[in-house]
Amino acid sequence: MHELIKNSATEIRNKLINKEVKPTELVEISLDRIKEVDPIINAMPTVCPERAMSHAKEIESKTESEKPYLQGIPLSIKDLVEVEGVRTTWGSPLFKDHIPTKSDILVQRLEKNGGIVVGKSNTPEFGAGANTFNDVFGASLSPWNTKKTVGGSSGGAASSLVSGEVWLASGSDTGGSLRIPGSFCSVVGFRPSPGTVPTGPGNSPFDSISVSGPMARNIEDTAL
Secondary structure, three states: OOHHHHOOHHHHHHHHHOOOOOHHHHHHHHHHHHHHHHHHHOOOOEEOHHHHHHHHHHHHOOOOOOOOOOOOEEEEEEOOOOEOOEOOOOOOHHHOOOOOOOOOHHHHHHHHOOEEEEEEEOOOHHHOOOOOEEOOOEEOEOOOOOOOEOOOOOHHHHHHHHOOOOOEEEEEEOOOOOHHHHHHHOOEEOOOOOOOOOOOOOOOOOOOOOEEEEEEOOHHHHOO
């Protein structure tokens, strides 16, 4: 395990600003960690290494004044949110081969602000339930104890943070889907007020109360 995995997202951002580490190096560290632990915990069943590395190089090519706020921190996106060119299943066999041609506005804004998407975190089918398992990828397990659940429905996001696969994660919450995995895994799952975080149009009757929100290892990182 690389030592930088133990750093908070805030510390990593400061290292990027001070040129102590490069976005491409962080992507490599993240991908190596996913290869190491994800066969055990199944937090991030879909990864996009080429896309992530391309974005990291793009950020590195910018001048200091052009570099975005997050500076190139690797993060995960819940598999309910479309990422252009990356398999997005909603945890359902109905969409097991779905490849979006356009990213959700949430992803667009995160990437514009310097977040690097390295993969899609696991979710129950259509995000329904407080446990993270589905018929496409199976169950996500707790890095603290692989005999235990991570909660849901943003369980893959929480597990990816605890295991050191990424430094930040995006999730969603209708009835506890950020907060339950946060409490199960000892990370921060923050449910913002409806409308605070914009997302693309949806067809769910719960769209008016469902929100997207951040997940991180501590409060300071969540505030990023």
